[in-house]
Amino acid sequence: MGDPKPRKVAIIGGGVIGGGWAARFLLNGFDVAVYDPAPQAPRQIGEVLDNARRALPAIYDRALPEEGLLRFCDTLEDAVSGAEWVQESVPERLELKHSVHAAIAAAAPENAVIGSSTSGFKPSELNSRGAGAIVAHPFNPVYLLPLVELVGAAGACARAADILQEIGMYPLIVRKEIDAHIADRLLEAIWRESLWLVKDGIASTKDIDEAIRMGFGLRFAQMGLFETYRIAGGEAGMKHFLAQFGPALAWPWTKLTDVPDYDDALVDLISGQSDVQSGDLPIRQLERRRDDNLVAILRALRVNGDAAGKVIGEHEKMFPLESMLEGLPVTARRRVPSTWTDYNGHMNETFYLEAGSKATDGFMELIGADSDYIAGGLSYFTVESHVRHLNEVHSGDMLTVTTQVLTGQGKKMHLFHRLHRGDGELAATVETLLLHMNLNTRATCLPELAVAQKLSGYAVEHAGLKAEGSGRFVGERKADIAPPPSVRAMSGEG
Numbered sequence: 001m002g003d004p005k006p007r008k009v010a011i012i013g014g015g016v017i018g019g020g021w022a023a024r025f026l027l028n029g030f031d032v033a034v035y036d037p038a039p040q041a042p043r044q045i046g047e048v049l050d051n052a053r054r055a056l057p058a059i060y061d062r063a064l065p066e067e068g069l070l071r072f073c074d075t076l077e078d079a080v081s082g083a084e085w086v087q088e089s090v091p092e093r094l095e096l097k098h099s100v101h102a103a104i105a106a107a108a109p110e111n112a113v114i115g116s117s118t119s120g121f122k123p124s125e126l127n128s129r130g131a132g133a134i135v136a137h138p139f140n141p142v143y144l145l146p147l148v149e150l151v152g153a154a155g156a157c158a159r160a161a162d163i164l165q166e167i168g169m170y171p172l173i174v175r176k177e178i179d180a181h182i183a184d185r186l187l188e189a190i191w192r193e194s195l196w197l198v199k200d201g202i203a204s205t206k207d208i209d210e211a212i213r214m215g216f217g218l219r220f221a222q223m224g225l226f227e228t229y230r231i232a233g234g235e236a237g238m239k240h241f242l243a244q245f246g247p248a249l250a251w252p253w254t255k256l257t258d259v260p261d262y263d264d265a266l267v268d269l270i271s272g273q274s275d276v277q278s279g280d281l282p283i284r285q286l287e288r289r290r291d292d293n294l295v296a297i298l299r300a301l302r303v304n305g306d307a308a309g310k311v312i313g314e315h316e317k318m319f320p321l322e323s324m325l326e327g328l329p330v331t332a333r334r335r336v337p338s339t340w341t342d343y344n345g346h347m348n349e350t351f352y353l354e355a356g357s358k359a360t361d362g363f364m365e366l367i368g369a370d371s372d373y374i375a376g377g378l379s380y381f382t383v384e385s386h387v388r389h390l391n392e393v394h395s396g397d398m399l400t401v402t403t404q405v406l407t408g409q410g411k412k413m414h415l416f417h418r419l420h421r422g423d424g425e426l427a428a429t430v431e432t433l434l435l436h437m438n439l440n441t442r443a444t445c446l447p448e449l450a451v452a453q454k455l456s457g458y459a460v461e462h463a464g465l466k467a468e469g470s471g472r473f474v475g476e477r478k479a480d481i482a483p484p485p486s487v488r489a490m491s492g493e494g
C-alpha cells in the first residue's frame with residue numbers, strides 16, 4: 001500500500017493572511033506551495049510559522065499530524081499544480097484579484113477549491129470575468145481562530161467546508177452574498193464608531209481598546225451577541241431586552257452610516273495614539289502576546305466544550321494515536337506547550353501528572369471505560385500516584401506516553417505510564433493506582449464484565465514486561481529498586 005499521497009494546497013499571496021493559511025495547512029499535515037513575488041515573503045512566512053508552531057499545538061491535548069512540506073514557487077502555475085485547494089490572499093484591490101484569479105483558473109486542477117480571503121468583495125464581483133472562486137474569509141491569526149466565512153457556489157462551499165473541518169476550522173456558510181459578508185459588517189460598525197470617537201476627541205485608541213477588552217469583548221468569545229443579550233433581558237429574556245433597549249437605536253447613540261473623512265489628520269491622530277499605546281513592542285512580540293492569550297481563552301472554552309472550544313474538541317478526535325511503542329499501547333501523545341514550562345526553563349512538575357492523567361484517560365478508553373461508560377455512572381478514581389522525573393523536558397518536545405498494566409483485577413487498576421521524549425529518552429514515569437467506582441453511590445464496585453475482561457487481558461499481556469522503577473518509595477536509592485509485587489508474583493518471587 002505505501003504511505004498515503006501527500007495532500008497539497010497552494011497559497012497565492014503570502015502576507016499576513018496568506019502566511020496564516022500556510023501555517024494552518026502545514027501544521028495539519030498538508031504540503032503547501034506558496035507563490036508571492038515579494039522578496040521578503042519567505043522570511044515573513046517563516047516568522048508567522050514560528051509563532052504558529054508555538055501556539056497551535058498548545059490548544060490540543062494530542063499531537064497534531066506530522067507537519068507538511070513548505071515550498072516557495074517562482075510562478076503561480078507551479079504553485080497551483082496538483083493542489084486540491086488554492087487560496088488567494090493578495091491585497092484587497094479588485095483589479096489585482098481579477099488578474100490573479102484569471103491565472104489561477106487557467107492553471108489549477110479542475111476540481112480544486114479556489115478560495116479568496118477577500119474581506120469585502122462578493123463572489124459575483126470576483127468572478128465577473130469568468131473565474132470560479134468562492135469567498136473563504138478567515139480571521140487573523142488564521143492558525144488559531146477557527147472561523148471561515150464561505151460565500152458562493154453551494155457545491156464548492158460544501159467541499160471547502162469538509163476540508164476546513166479537517167484543519168480544525170469552523171466554516172460558516174453565508175446564505176446570500178453581501179459586501180463584507182457577516183463578521184466584517186459587524187466589525188466595520190465598531191471600527192466606524194471608534195474612528196468617530198477618536199476624531200471627536202472623546203476617547204483615545206487606548207480608551208477604546210480598554211472599553212472593549214475590559215467588558216463586552218470578554219463576553220463575545222463564549223456567547224456572541226444574541227445569547228448575551230437574552231441573558232441581559234433577565235428572567236423575561238429577549239422580549240424584555242428588546243422592549244427596553246430596542247428604542248435606543250432611534251436615539252443619537254450612533255453616527256449610523258456616516259464615515260469620518262480618512263484624511264491625513266485622522267490617520268496621524270490614530271497612528272500616533274497607537275504608537276504611544278503599543279509602539280515599544282515589535283509586531284511579532286505583540287503577536288505572541290495575543291497568541292498566548294488566545295490559547296488560554298481557547299483552552300478555557302474547551303473545559304465546557306463551548307463555542308470555539310467545541311470545534312477544537314471535535315477536531316482532536318481526528319488525530320489517531322500511534323498504536324504501540326515497545327510492546328505497550330500509546331495512550332497519550334502531544335507536543336509540550338510553552339505554557340507548561342516554568343522559571344527553570346523546563347516542563348513544570350504539574351504537567352507530568354497532567355500527562356499521566358491524560359494517559360489514564362486514553363487507557364480507560366482502550367478498555368471501554370469511555371465517556372459513554374462514565375455517563376452510565378461507572379468510572380475509575382485515582383487513589384495514589386508516584387511521579388519520577390528522569391530527564392528534562394522542554395517546550396516543543398514531543399511527549400509520547402505508554403501504559404503498562406501492573407495489576408488489573410477486581411476493583412483495582414494499577415498502571416505504569418512512561419513519558420518518552422521525541423529523542424526516545426525516558427523523561428518520567430507516572431505510577432498510579434485507581435479503584436473502580438459507582439458515581440451515584442460514590443462507593444467502590446466491580447467494573448462491567450467487558451471492561452474487566454479487557455483490563456485483565458492487558459494485565460496478562462504485560463505481565464512479562466519489566467517495569468523498572470515501579471513500586472518505589474520516595475527517596476529510595478536506585479540500587480534498592482525491587483520489582484513491584486505483581487511482577488514478583490508473575491516471576492514466582494515473593
Ligand SMILES: NC(=O)C1=CN([C@@H]2O[C@H](COP(=O)(O)OP(=O)(O)OC[C@H]3O[C@@H](n4cnc5c(N)ncnc54)[C@H](O)[C@@H]3O)[C@@H](O)[C@H]2O)C=CC1
Pocket residue numbers: 012013014015016017018035036037038041088089090091092100117118119120137138139140
Ligand atoms: N489583514 C487582515 O486582518 C485580513 C485580511 N484579509 C484579506 O486577505 C487578503 C490579503 O490581506 P493581507 O494578508 O492583510 O495583505 P498583505 O499586504 O499582508 O499581503 C498581501 C501579499 O500578497 C502579495 N502579492 C501582491 N501581489 C501578488 C500577486 N500578483 N501574486 C501573488 N502575491 C501577490 C504581496 O507581496 C503580499 O505579501 C485581502 O483580500 C484582505 O482583505 C482577510 C482577513 C483578515
Ligand SMILES: C[N+](C)(C)CC(=O)CC(=O)[O-]
Pocket residue numbers: 118119138139140184187
Ligand atoms: C480589517 N479586516 C477587514 C481586514 C478584518 C478582517 O477581514 C477579518 C479580521 O481578521 O478581523
